[in-house]
Each structure stands twice: as structure tokens, then as C-alpha cells.
Amino acid sequence: MKTQHDPTTPLPPGAARSWLRMRAVSRRHAYVLVRSPHRLFDVTLWPLVDVLMFGSLASFVGTGNASGGKQAAGYLLAGIILWHIVYQSQIAVSTGFLEETWSRNLLNLMITPIREIEYVGGVALFGMAKLVIGVGLMMIGGFVFFSFNITSLGFAVVPIAAVLLLVGWAISLFVIGVVLRYGPGAEALAWGVMFVVLPLSGVFYPIDALPAAVRPIAFALPTTYAFAALRGVVDGEALDWSYVGIAAGGALVLSLLAFWYLVSMLKLFRRRGYVTRYA
Amino acid sequence: MDTVLSARGLVKEFKRAIAVDGVDIEVKAGERVALLGPNGAGKTTTLLMILGAISPDKGEVEICGVAQQGNRSKAAENVGFAAGYLPLAGEMKVREYLTMFGEIYGIPDPSKAIAEGLERFRIQHLSEAKGTQLSSGQRTLVGIVRAVLHKPRLLVLDEPTASLDPDVAGRVRSGILDLCADNGTALLVTSHDMLEVERLCERVLFLSAGRVVADGAPSEIAERFGREDLEGVFLHLADENYQHSDFPTSQHTDHIL
Numbered sequence: 060m061k062t063q064h065d066p067t068t069p070l071p072p073g074a075a076r077s078w079l080r081m082r083a084v085s086r087r088h089a090y091v092l093v094r095s096p097h098r099l100f101d102v103t104l105w106p107l108v109d110v111l112m113f114g115s116l117a118s119f120v121g122t123g124n125a126s127g128g129k130q131a132a133g134y135l136l137a138g139i140i141l142w143h144i145v146y147q148s149q150i151a152v153s154t155g156f157l158e159e160t161w162s163r164n165l166l167n168l169m170i171t172p173i174r175e176i177e178y179v180g181g182v183a184l185f186g187m188a189k190l191v192i193g194v195g196l197m198m199i200g201g202f203v204f205f206s207f208n209i210t211s212l213g214f215a216v217v218p219i220a221a222v223l224l225l226v227g228w229a230i231s232l233f234v235i236g237v238v239l240r241y242g243p244g245a246e247a248l249a250w251g252v253m254f255v256v257l258p259l260s261g262v263f264y265p266i267d268a269l270p271a272a273v274r275p276i277a278f279a280l281p282t283t284y285a286f287a288a289l290r291g292v293v294d295g296e297a298l299d300w301s302y303v304g305i306a307a308g309g310a311l312v313l314s315l316l317a318f319w320y321l322v323s324m325l326k327l328f329r330r331r332g333y334v335t336r337y338a
Numbered sequence: 339m340d341t342v343l344s345a346r347g348l349v350k351e352f353k354r355a356i357a358v359d360g361v362d363i364e365v366k367a368g369e370r371v372a373l374l375g376p377n378g379a380g381k382t383t384t385l386l387m388i389l390g391a392i393s394p395d396k397g398e399v400e401i402c403g404v405a406q407q408g409n410r411s412k413a414a415e416n417v418g419f420a421a422g423y424l425p426l427a428g429e430m431k432v433r434e435y436l437t438m439f440g441e442i443y444g445i446p447d448p449s450k451a452i453a454e455g456l457e458r459f460r461i462q463h464l465s466e467a468k469g470t471q472l473s474s475g476q477r478t479l480v481g482i483v484r485a486v487l488h489k490p491r492l493l494v495l496d497e498p499t500a501s502l503d504p505d506v507a508g509r510v511r512s513g514i515l516d517l518c519a520d521n522g523t524a525l526l527v528t529s530h531d532m533l534e535v536e537r538l539c540e541r542v543l544f545l546s547a548g549r550v551v552a553d554g555a556p557s558e559i560a561e562r563f564g565r566e567d568l569e570g571v572f573l574h575l576a577d578e579n580y581q582h583s584d585f586p587t588s589q590h591t592d593h594i595l
Contacts, residue, residue: 067451069415069444069488076444083441087430094429162427167484170389171442172414329393332352334386338423 077180080173084181085188088155092189101150102193106143110200113139113263118205133293136207137216138262140197141289144220145282146253147193148227151186152179153234153249160243165337175325179235183228190224215288215298222285222303225310230256232317236324242336262286281309340367340402342416342492342524343388347397350383350548357383358394359548363526367491370518370525372535374568375545376576381528384545385496388526389419402491415443418485421496422478426469432456432480433465436487443488455483459513475506482510486517493517495527499534507531511538532568542568546575 070076092098113135121128159165168178201207209216230252237245259266259273260282269277277283284306288299328334343365350358358380365371373381386392388399390410399406401413426435433452440448456462459479464472472480478498485493493514499507511534518525529535535542536556544552544559552559556568563571 064446066447067445067449070446072412079441079444079446083438086434087427087438090434091427091429162429163425164427166391166421167424167439168442169391170414170417170419171439172411172444173442174411326393329391330395332350332383332386332392334391335382338421 077174077177080177081181081184084155084173084178085185088158088182088185089188091158092185102147102189103196106147106193106197107200109139109143110136110197111204114201114205114207130294132205132207134290135263136201136205137209137212137289137293138286140194140201140209141216141220141223141286142257142260142262143194143197144190144223145227145230145256147190148183148186148224149231149234149253150249151189152182152228152231155182155186156231156235157238157246157249160238160246160337163337166334169334175321179232212292215292218298218303219285219289219292219306222281222306222310225307225314226282226285229310229314229317232314232321236317236321239321239324239328239333242333256280256282259283260286265290279309281306281313284309341365341400342367342402343526344400345384345388345397346399348384348387348394348399349396350380350387350392350394356548358387361397361545361548361550363388363543363550365492365524365526367524368518368522369541370539371527371541371543372539373526373528373543373545374532374535374572376572379545379575380548381545382496385419385494385526385528389417389494390414415488416491417494418488418490418492419494419496420478420481420485420498422474422481422498422500422502423496424477424481426472426477426480428468428470431466431468432461432472435469435480436484439484440487445488448487451487451489452483455486458516459483460509475502478502479506479510479513482513486523489521490523492524492526495525497528497530499529499531507534514538530572532572535568544571544575546578551575 064070070079114132117128117132117135120131159168198209201209234249234252237248259269259277260280261269261277265287266274266277266283284302288302288306291299341364343363345361345363348358348361349356361380361384363384373384375381383392387394390406390413393407402416404413406413430438436452436455437448440451445451456465459482461476461479461483464476464480469477482495482498499510502510514525515538517523525539527538540555542552542554542556542559543550552562552571554562559571560567563574565571565574
């Protein structure tokens with residue numbers, strides 16, 4: 060007969076305990092968001108501003124050309140909405156970790172039994188909630204302001220979104236690794252790195268439009284293939300699974316590299332005693 | 339008696355300075371031990387190695403028989419840590435903050451442990467206060483409550499009463515002594531208040547230039563060094579530490595706390 064666990068004593072090791080820890084971390088970041096209203100801008104105002112800006116740009120470009128305007132709106136609005144999946148997932152995990160450094164909570168966490176994977180899982184879990192809010196508002200904004208309904212693209216968007224989510228998390232692990240290694244000064248990378256990835260990924264245009272010198276970098280990014288697949292769907296074509304496959308494989312490789320880098324930097328962090336920077 | 343902490347041959351070098359140079363520490367269940375020494379002696383570095391926040395260059399740490407290296411999470415289940423210099427997350431209320439750490443220690447419903455901890459240190463009234471609304475003394479008390487929510491077998495405190503007024507410091511000491519008596523918790527504490535150490539601890543380890551130079555009861559150590567009390571021993575070692583230091587400037591203390 061299965062005995063009920065006394066909730067006032069620690070759970071035995073296992074999935075339930077890991078889940079409890081992840082939930083605790085998620086809730087901690089929910090408090091931070093709710094009690095720092097300016098941070099709500101990240102998931103409300105800025106995404107809507109992006110929709111307004113790119114939607115208006117599409118309207119302007121399409122003036123006097125109905126079919127071209129519709130295509131431009133599709134590229135720009137679908138592009139920016141899906142870009143926010145990469146952006147929000149990356150920024151949620153990166154700034155979640157940075158929050159621990161800002162509040163000097165890092166040592167408090169490091170001496171508890173929480174595993175690194177549980178911590179990242181907890182931050183990513185809360186990041187998903189932010190992502191749903193941010194992207195949800197963008198979808199509503201796109202529809203209300205520009206009559207653009209991204210759900211009309213169908214389920215083809217789902218695997219593309221999944222790949223982009225993975226890329227966002229992978230970049231965040233890399234950013235955390237850099238901050239562990241180089242200290243708080245490196246935190247500008249959390250925001251800055253996305254402004255490098257955005258133009259190189261061909262979010263709004265085929266990468267043929269990029270200068271030839273930077274195209275090799277674009278070809279190496281998994282996001283490039285994900286957005287190429289998206290443009291095909293916007294054009295009314297069937298989902299190009301070869302693009303999705305390359306993007307997924309690239310995202311997986313990127314994730315493994317980022318994870319390896321993070322683990323290496325964490326070892327270095329402990330070896331060199333960098334935790335004293337935050338105590 | 340069970341050994342709750344066994345640290346053997348701990349060595350840590352930072353750039354050109356050796357912070358910890360072959361430290362051995364053993365703490366038995368229920369034992370109350372002070373780790374003393376002048377600034378730069380290697381106390382905090384030793385504690386952080388015991389806690390797994392810094393990895394030693396050489397040596398090993400076992401908590402309740404669990405090797406720290408490779409089993410950090412499991413070893414950490416039996417330890418609690420608080421320090422006067424660690425802040426609370428500002429946006430959270432005390433109850434929320436403690437709930438988070440209770441859950442991280444695997445307790446599905448930590449409310450009972452939180453209520454007991456707040457009552458033990460007589461700070462129940464702070465339950466709904468935010469971290470930013472607390473004084474440094476109150477933050478220290480909340481930090482200690484956080485450290486004991488899961489009834490650790492080893493409680494590690496780094497300067498727990500630094501910058502506290504005598505009343506709050508007294509409350510911290512009596513709360514810790516009660517806790518150790520009630521739960522059989524072992525204590526490893528650093529402090530610069532020698533009187534406090536004599537009241538709180540039955541055994542003292544003196545560190546100087548990263549090495550253990552004395553280990554015993556406070557009165558024994560004072561006698562061995564030909565001083566009246568621990569303060570006399572401390573001042574003697576601090577003077578020696580300074581004279582033998584190769585880098586007595588900030589260069590020396592960059593990474594040695």
C-alpha cells in the first residue's frame with residue numbers, strides 16, 4: 060500500500076522533488092515580475108511596439124500594391140512575432156539568472172541542493188509563461204491593428220516555433236556562461252547578442268539580401284532555416300521540412316555546445332572562487 | 339558520535355596567494371565549533387569549500403559521509419548556511435522567500451517549519467515584510483531561519499552577528515543554542531567577537547595564513563598561547579599573520595575573505 064508523504068518533511072529524491080524546486084524558482088521570478096511593474100514592459104509594451112512598427116512598415120510598403128502589401132505584412136508580422144519566441148525565451152532565462160546576481164542571491168542558491176538543471180528549468184518554465192503573454196499580445200495586436208491572423212498559417216508554425224524556442228534557450232545558456240566567466244560586466248551581452256542574431260537570421264528577408272561577406276555566418280545559424288521555412292508558409296507553400304530539419308539539427312548542436320560551455324564555465328566559476336563577486 | 343563534517347587537506351590558491359593551505363576539520367554531531375582567525379586567514383574560503391561554492395585545489399569534503407565532489411546536491415541537503423553579508427531578495431516577502439527555500443530543500447509544505455523558525459528567533463511579525471523593508475539585523479535573523487528550515491545536521495554561519503546590536507546578537511545566540519540542543523545540529527561558525535565565541539562554542543579552530551594553528555576548547559587554547567582569553571590569542575595571531583604575510587596589501591586580500 061502506498062503511504063502518503065508528510066508534506067512538512069523533505070520529499071525523497073526524484074521527479075516530484077525536482078518539480079517542487081523548479082516551481083519554487085518559477086514563483087520567485089513571478090514575484091519579481093509582478094512587483095517590478097517596469098519589467099512588465101518586456102512582455103507587454105515592447106512586443107506591441109514591435110507589432111505596431113513592423114505592421115505600419117508593411118502597410119507603407121504595400122501602399123498601392125494589394126498583393127505585395129499582404130505579402131510584406133505576412134513577412135514582417137509573422138517574422139517579428141516568431142522572432143519574439145527566440146527573444147523572449149532567451150531574455151527570460153538570461154535575465155532570470157542575472158536577477159540572482161543583481162539581488163546577490165547567487166550564493167544563497169549555490170549552497171542549496173538545487174541542481175543547475177533544476178534552476179534553469181525553473182527559470183525557463185516561468186519564461187514560457189512570459190512568452191505566452193508576450194506573443195499572445197502580439198498576435199492580438201497584429202489582428203486588431205492590421206487584420207493579420209498568424210493562426211491562419213496553420214500548424215506549420217508549430218515546429219518552427221519549437222525550434223526557435225530551443226535556439227532562444229541555447230543562447231541564454233551561452234550568455235549565462237559568459238556572465239559566470241567574465242562577471243556582471245558581461246551582462247550587456249544578454250540583450251546585445253539578439254541584435255546580432257536578428258539581422259543575420261533573415262527574419263524579414265531571404266539571406267540573399269545580406270552582404271555577401273556575412274552570408275556564411277547567416278548560413279551557420281539555425282534560425283536562418285527556421286525563418287526561411289516560415290516565409291515559405293507565409294507564401295502559401297507547404298512547410299519545407301528540409302529547412303525545419305536543418306534548423307532543428309542546428310538548434311540541437313547549438314544547445315549541446317551551449318550546455319557544454321555553461322558546465323565548463325560553472326566549473327571555472329567554482330575553481331576560481333568567482334562567487335565572491337556576488338557576496 | 340557521528341561525524342557530520344570531515345574536511346581533509348583542503349588547499350586553495352588564488353593567483354599569487356595561498357588562501358587555504360592544508361586545512362583539516364572534523365565536526366561531530368551536535369558539536370559547536372568556531373573557526374577563528376584574522377582577516378585573510380582563509381576562514382570564508384574554507385567555509386565556501388565546505389559548502390561546495392568553491393572547489394578546492396586539493397583535498398576533500400564529506401558531509402554526513404557524502405563526498406562533496408560529484409555529489410554536491412546530496413551533500414548540501416544536510417547543511418544550512420547563513421551569513422551576515424548575504425541580502426534577501428528584495429521583491430519577496432519574508433514568508434515567500436522562506437517558502438521558496440523550503441521548497442528548494444524539498445519540503446512540499448514548509449509553512450510549519452517557517453512558523454517554528456520565525457518563532458524561535460522571535461520575528462513572527464516580519465512574515466509579511468519585504469526584504470527591502472528589513473534592517474540588517476532582521477535580514478540576518480531571516481537568513482538563519484532560512485538556513486534551518488530543513489533541520490540541517492550541520493549549520494554553517496559566517497559572521498552571524500556582525501553589525502548587530504547586543505539585543506539582536508543575544509537573540510541570535512540563544513536561538514542557535516536552542517536549535518543545536520533541540521535538533522542535535524552541529525555548528526561551524528566564524529566570528530570576530532571572541533566573547534560570543536566563548537558563549538556559543540565548545541571548541542575553537544584558529545586559522546592563520548591558511549593553516550590550522552590551534553584546535554581545542556577556548557580555555558585550553560588561551561592557556562597554550564599563554565594569553566588570558568581568546569581575544570589575546572587572536573591579537574597575537576593577527577600580529578603574526580601580518581608580519582609573515584608576503585602581500586599585506588589589497589593585492590593579498592583580493593580573493594581571500
